[in-house]
Amino acid sequence: MDKNKSALASKFFHNKLTATINQLSLSYVSTASPRFLLEILGPLGLALSLISFSKIIKKPKSIYTLGLGAVVIASLLLILPIDPRKTFYLAAIANYCFSIMSASYFAKTKLRAFTFLVLLLASFWYFALSWQMTAICNEIFFN
Amino acid sequence: MTKFQKLALVLIIIAAVTLRFYKLGSNPPGLYWDEAAYGYDAYSILKTANDHHGHFLPLFFESFGDWKLPIYHYLLVPSIAAFGLNEFAVRLPSAFFGSLSIPLFFLFIKKLTKNLNLALLSTLFLAISAWHIQFSRGGFESNVGLFFVMLGVYVFLLALERPKSQIFTLSFLLLTLSMYTYHAYRIFTPLLMVALIFIFLSEIKKNLPKIILPAQVTLIVFLPLLVFTFSPQGRLRAQSQSAFQEKDFKKADLDYNQKSKKPLRFLSKYWYQKPVYYAYISINEYFDHFSPSFLFLRGDRIGRHSQVDMGQLHLFEAPLIIAGLFALSKLNKKTLWILGAWILLAPIPAVIVNVTPHANRTLQLAPIFAFLSALGTVLVFSKIKSVLPHTVIIVIATYYFISYLHLLFVHYPVKFSPDWQDGNRQMVQNVQKFQDKFDEVYITNGSEAYIYLLFYLKYDPKKFIAEGGTKDGFDKYVFVESSYDLYNKGRLLYVSPSWQRVDGKKLANIYDTGDRLVYGIWEVGGQD
Numbered sequence: 114m115d116k117n118k119s120a121l122a123s124k125f126f127h128n129k130l131t132a133t134i135n136q137l138s139l140s141y142v143s144t145a146s147p148r149f150l151l152e153i154l155g156p157l158g159l160a161l162s163l164i165s166f167s168k169i170i171k172k173p174k175s176i177y178t179l180g181l182g183a184v185v186i187a188s189l190l191l192i193l194p195i196d197p198r199k200t201f202y203l204a205a206i207a208n209y210c211f212s213i214m215s216a217s218y219f220a221k222t223k224l225r226a227f228t229f230l231v232l233l234l235a236s237f238w239y240f241a242l243s244w245q246m247t248a249i250c251n252e253i254f255f256n
Numbered sequence: 257m258t259k260f261q262k263l264a265l266v267l268i269i270i271a272a273v274t275l276r277f278y279k280l281g282s283n284p285p286g287l288y289w290d291e292a293a294y295g296y297d298a299y300s301i302l303k304t305a306n307d308h309h310g311h312f313l314p315l316f317f318e319s320f321g322d323w324k325l326p327i328y329h330y331l332l333v334p335s336i337a338a339f340g341l342n343e344f345a346v347r348l349p350s351a352f353f354g355s356l357s358i359p360l361f362f363l364f365i366k367k368l369t370k371n372l373n374l375a376l377l378s379t380l381f382l383a384i385s386a387w388h389i390q391f392s393r394g395g396f397e398s399n400v401g402l403f404f405v406m407l408g409v410y411v412f413l414l415a416l417e418r419p420k421s422q423i424f425t426l427s428f429l430l431l432t433l434s435m436y437t438y439h440a441y442r443i444f445t446p447l448l449m450v451a452l453i454f455i456f457l458s459e460i461k462k463n464l465p466k467i468i469l470p471a472q473v474t475l476i477v478f479l480p481l482l483v484f485t486f487s488p489q490g491r492l493r494a495q496s497q498s499a500f501q502e503k504d505f506k507k508a509d510l511d512y513n514q515k516s517k518k519p520l521r522f523l524s525k526y527w528y529q530k531p532v533y534y535a536y537i538s539i540n541e542y543f544d545h546f547s548p549s550f551l552f553l554r555g556d557r558i559g560r561h562s563q564v565d566m567g568q569l570h571l572f573e574a575p576l577i578i579a580g581l582f583a584l585s586k587l588n589k590k591t592l593w594i595l596g597a598w599i600l601l602a603p604i605p606a607v608i609v610n611v612t613p614h615a616n617r618t619l620q621l622a623p624i625f626a627f628l629s630a631l632g633t634v635l636v637f638s639k640i641k642s643v644l645p646h647t648v649i650i651v652i653a654t655y656y657f658i659s660y661l662h663l664l665f666v667h668y669p670v671k672f673s674p675d676w677q678d679g680n681r682q683m684v685q686n687v688q689k690f691q692d693k694f695d696e697v698y699i700t701n702g703s704e705a706y707i708y709l710l711f712y713l714k715y716d717p718k719k720f721i722a723e724g725g726t727k728d729g730f731d732k733y734v735f736v737e738s739s740y741d742l743y744n745k746g747r748l749l750y751v752s753p754s755w756q757r758v759d760g761k762k763l764a765n766i767y768d769t770g771d772r773l774v775y776g777i778w779e780v781g782g783q784d
Contacts, residue, residue, distance in 0.1 A: 115667075131659070135553065138552070139554070142547075142549055142552065142553065145548055147543035147544070147547055148540055148543060148544060151543060170581055170582050170584065173582065238536070239536060241528070242512075242533060242536040
């Protein structure tokens, strides 16, 4: 694309630094992709994670920030050349812990409790249709 | 407003106009078939008051059988009258309303936040928004529709301050106009209106007598659109775009059963149901539009909708948007509700269609992210007092923006010429060169070729309608599949796809802007 441009101009826009930043960013942000989080946490877990995040926005210096920090570090491990199975479980556990931190949110009113049940049901259906149910059931019934 | 702020606003608007108008006729290269259809139908309206199917001043345009909405077509009529039937004229309304959106957005944010600096910064981020620029530089209805939505909501907020029937009428009509402009706003705008009713319920109750008549007028204007939605033509369009296809469900069900062991296959009869499956894909498609990869790194995979080598937004906006979330608590409650409703409702029009994430159908997200970037910038610059970090942020942002300009003006016209059906103008020019020596011209119908002939030949619409021209042929032009048997038709001129081997004499090769071979022009028959 840059064949008629100067080599210096081309290097200014296309260089190892920006390419590295882009690739690393792409790998890292895929661990924060809503689809990826949905697949791990389900709609209920994702809702709880968003509630935990909103608590950080309201009060940055709280325990929730520590939880988010754990998620950020665990997600970083996912893109490193470490045993993917171990890093996946670590990231999943960190995400679960971060979401569970806000579980009490749904206990405060009847409407919230009802919402919790709806989300729980939605999560069951979601897992049933995505990869988890087939993977888990195959593991149980086949092995 | 201080002199400096006025100057800043003027400079931002000039920058926005330049980014949207510079080389508008040649970048994007070529003309996408929808653009060619808009242009030719508008030309036909200008010359005959009929579209190219012969419908008199249609409210909905048959086009390729996909029944397009009217506003963009009618906006094109004065553009084509002034500038002729060409790429620039076809894209002018989109670029014009895209540019007009910039000062409008300034007024909109100023009204919501009462903060001039925040409004200026938001305007700057929208002016340089890769997402907004992409759709301002093509013949996209969505961009014009977004302008009407923003203006409609702005006028609604004005009407609440100075309650008058006329202002409410204007607001409702503008919002309805957005629904006549782009299909996504037929879903987004009504939902946003419902949200605004809930947010401003007390004010609306107080001014109900002044709202009833405007609402009735709007309903009358909206009625034809409602009728169209449930008509066979409207349903045909919805079905062709729908993400909820029977065949996709059956394929997914089969795939699921093949991967499952017997007990799960037995149970899946009860939980793998169509409504549940459609809800499952809807949830995934909704959240795809908040994917960091889509927003900041890879964008929409359709080459017309993004640079593809970068996200819909600039990468440097990512930390600013996150910072912006922390500044949301500083906004007043009603502003938060409006922005919250807007961002939550914006992806819904894309959820029901079959390609996601879809940047065109969710263009209404672009202004919100511009605002969040501005909010984050204000927070970061107010918390970090030292000049050095400010300088570093500005340098990084400037570098990424200049890189974007390099992608937009150097890479994009070459790399994405196939996405814009580039090569058709060149094809028509070459057909014109050779056609006088032939009685018949056969053209392979790869991508609605007939509309390009009509467009670039500036074919008389009156003649086209009178002779009963269709997508299969008009005048001496016949549009055929590449498998068509040409060899018993006598001597003819044939335009083939680049890959086709033809038993004839090659007259010319047609290349696009990226030097890709697109068509071959052949003399077939008569070589004995």
